[in-house]
Amino acid sequence: xxxxxxxxxxxxxxxxxxxxxxxxxxxxxxxxxxxxxxxxxxxxxxxxxxxxxxxxxxxxxxxxxxxxxxxxxxxxxxxxxxxxxxxxxxxxxxxxxxxxxxxxxxxxxxxxxxxxxxxxxxxxxxxxxxxxxxxxxxxxxxxxxxxxxxxxxxxxxxxxx
Numbered sequence: 001x002x003x004x005x006x007x008x009x010x011x012x013x014x015x016x017x018x019x020x021x022x023x024x025x026x027x028x029x030x031x032x033x034x035x036x037x038x039x040x041x042x043x044x045x046x047x048x049x050x051x052x053x054x055x056x057x058x059x060x061x062x063x064x065x066x067x068x069x070x071x072x073x074x075x076x077x078x079x080x081x082x083x084x085x086x087x088x089x090x091x092x093x094x095x096x097x098x099x100x101x102x103x104x105x106x107x108x109x110x111x112x113x114x115x116x117x118x119x120x121x122x123x124x125x126x127x128x129x130x131x132x133x134x135x136x137x138x139x140x141x142x143x144x145x146x147x148x149x150x151x152x153x154x155x156x157x158x159x160x161x
Contacts, residue, residue, distance in 0.1 A: 019053020025156035038116040041132035
């Protein structure tokens with residue numbers, strides 16, 4: 001069930017395009033059971049930039065900011081719900097329980113989680129893990145699938161990347 005894809009992303013536009021490809025593949029899956037993506041990488045690696053691409057695939061054309069202080073930014077586009085989490089400032093994973101985090105990971109939704117290690121023990125396992133590493137002016141993208149749904153999304157994304 002494990003599947004991995006790697007790509008070099010030379011610039012910000014390529015990072016947005018990679019996010020758009022993953023977003024389109026998520027849309028093609030229908031999100032019937034819901035999908036969870038973990039985003040990993042150091043500060044400034046391009047996690048929010050990648051999320052901007054995913055959201056563009058869903059039809060969002062406005063600004064995308066990292067929800068560092070609010071923890072989650074919801075986006076509703078038609079019948080699609082995308083939740084962008086940034087857990088960088090989370091003090092304790094238990095704080096997620098107080099905000100009803102389990103309700104966000106529902107059928108028909110896509111959850112993008114930056115800094116997922118800060119919510120371990122509370123967050124569901126990811127369908128996909130996206131890792132971005134700084135390499136000179138560009139980024140190294142590694143996407144790993146951890147579920148059947150994640151493998152289907154990754155297979156579809158490979159044709160788009």
